[in-house]
Amino acid sequence: MSTANPRGTNPASSALTPPPSAIPPVRHPDAPAPGELLGAHYEDCFGCGGGQPHGLHLQARAGEGVSITAEFTVKPAHQGAPGLAHGGVLTSALDETLGSLNWLLRTIAVTGRLETDFVRPVPVDTTLFLQAEVAAVAGRKIYSTAVGRIGGPDGPVAVRAQALFIEVKVDHFIDNGRPEEIRAAMADPDQIRRVRAFEVNP
Numbered sequence: 001m002s003t004a005n006p007r008g009t010n011p012a013s014s015a016l017t018p019p020p021s022a023i024p025p026v027r028h029p030d031a032p033a034p035g036e037l038l039g040a041h042y043e044d045c046f047g048c049g050g051g052q053p054h055g056l057h058l059q060a061r062a063g064e065g066v067s068i069t070a071e072f073t074v075k076p077a078h079q080g081a082p083g084l085a086h087g088g089v090l091t092s093a094l095d096e097t098l099g100s101l102n103w104l105l106r107t108i109a110v111t112g113r114l115e116t117d118f119v120r121p122v123p124v125d126t127t128l129f130l131q132a133e134v135a136a137v138a139g140r141k142i143y144s145t146a147v148g149r150i151g152g153p154d155g156p157v158a159v160r161a162q163a164l165f166i167e168v169k170v171d172h173f174i175d176n177g178r179p180e181e182i183r184a185a186m187a188d189p190d191q192i193r194r195v196r197a198f199e200v201n202p
């Protein structure tokens with residue numbers, strides 16, 4: 001389990017601190033190999049899908065262990081202040097990267113809590129280099145951290161996050177999603193096979 005404080009001097013809330021019973025994450029044997037691009041989990045996802053013109057089009061790549069790297073280039077549609085990325089968009093990029101980690105655990109999970117530190121402004125046209133890892137798992141709870149750098153993968157830190165993801169069944173989406181999108185997703189055999197495989201083949 002990672003012991004470093006990924007937020008520098010700002011401690012995370014206690015809900016994001018793994019309990020003593022938490023265990024280190026285990027990379028699933030069928031997880032994509034280190035270096036492999038993950039691809040979009042859903043074509044219309046704002047974070048990773050190719051079907052959203054103003055989406056982030058974030059590309060995540062499997063790392064070693066239970067870690068991910070990802071890149072996202074800030075577009076004019078992502079501005080908050082003139083010429084600068086909106087903080088919510090940067091948090092979305094962190095959320096998407098952190099969510100991708102669960103593919104390496106082969107666990108379906110949603111974000112329960114996400115805390116972000118905004119360390120540096122991120123101008124339009126900047127590429128954010130993201131790195132994320134799972135720190136610990138406790139039952140359905142997955143504790144993860146992420147950092148986003150600018151200027152290169154080893155550049156200065158612009159954003160940091162800590163998150164708690166909660167494992168859910170595929171019914172979470174079927175029961176709560178808007179019927180038209182759910183129907184379309186259910187009609188896509190690849191989408192359903194991919195998600196169901198996580199449940200029947202843990």
Ligand SMILES: CCCCCCCCCCCCCC(=O)SCCNC(=O)CCNC(=O)[C@H](O)C(C)(C)COP(=O)(O)OP(=O)(O)OC[C@H]1O[C@@H](n2cnc3c(N)ncnc32)[C@H](O)[C@@H]1OP(=O)(O)O
Nearest residue numbers: 015041095096099109110111112113164166168173185195
């Ligand atoms: C068909 C298509 C499929 C597509 C698949 C794509 C998937 C990927 C998409 C990814 C997209 C990118 C990612 C996204 O953007 S995911 C989108 C953003 N997230 C959501 O929409 C989630 C909304 N929330 C919920 O649905 C429920 O609240 C969940 C499911 C999270 C829990 O409700 P549930 O009734 O199931 O469980 P529980 O309430 O018994 O809680 C269980 C445990 O967790 C603890 N806890 C819970 N919340 C918090 C919290 N905020 N802080 C601290 N702790 C929290 C809780 O205390 C308890 O602990 P304990 O008492 O056990 O110790």
